[in-house]
Amino acid sequence: MALSLSLEEGCFMDQFGEEAPLQVRFNYYSPCSRPNLVLGLKPHADGSGYTIILQDDGVEGLQVLKEGRWVTVPSLPHALLVVMGDQMEIMTNGEFKSPVHRVLSNSERERISIAVFYTPEAGKEIGPQEGLINEDRPKAYKNVKDYADIHWGYYQQGTRAIHVAKV
Ligand SMILES: O=C(O)CCC(=O)C(=O)O
Numbered sequence: 001m002a003l004s005l006s007l008e009e010g011c012f013m014d015q016f017g018e019e020a021p022l023q024v025r026f027n028y029y030s031p032c033s034r035p036n037l038v039l040g041l042k043p044h045a046d047g048s049g050y051t052i053i054l055q056d057d058g059v060e061g062l063q064v065l066k067e068g069r070w071v072t073v074p075s076l077p078h079a080l081l082v083v084m085g086d087q088m089e090i091m092t093n094g095e096f097k098s099p100v101h102r103v104l105s106n107s108e109r110e111r112i113s114i115a116v117f118y119t120p121e122a123g124k125e126i127g128p129q130e131g132l133i134n135e136d137r138p139k140a141y142k143n144v145k146d147y148a149d150i151h152w153g154y155y156q157q158g159t160r161a162i163h164v165a166k167v
């Protein structure tokens with residue numbers, strides 16, 4: 001990711017820190033008789049650095065909000081999906097976006113997914129990489145620490161936390 005932005009390899013890893021935790025969530029979505037009324041997972045953006053998702057083979061449901069429209073993410077066998085979280089949006093000064101996503105429910109089939117959240121070390125300050133700040137793209141995000149905790153507070157209320165980090 002760093003190389004794709006012409007940055008020094010490992011610069012994001014340095015921001016995550018050597019003790020950066022990986023947390024796993026197993027999601028189970030039972031079949032739902034009224035899928036048009038009930039979501040599997042409400043719209044949210046992840047508060048992680050980034051998230052790696054293994055989707056159920058053959059049962060779609062994950063959707064990403066793109067230009068105001070919900071787009072279904074195909075479930076490909078053996079594929080891992082990498083979703084940017086708010087903290088990569090901050091570290092890349094907005095070059096990478098943390099997408100709002102949700103999960104639909106399914107009237108016939110259960111669905112399982114495994115999400116691995118990679119988050120900067122507790123207490124470690126992160127911020128936009130120097131190499132991504134210039135006159136054309138001034139610093140758009142403040143340096144923050146323990147952003148994931150701030151994120152959860154807003155998540156409970158069904159809103160995003162990213163505005164807290166915006167300059
Ligand atoms: O079930 C999925 O495919 C996505 C899960 C998700 O977005 C999450 O756990 O934050």
Ligand SMILES: [Fe+2]
Nearest residue numbers: 044045046101
């Ligand atoms: Fe998510």
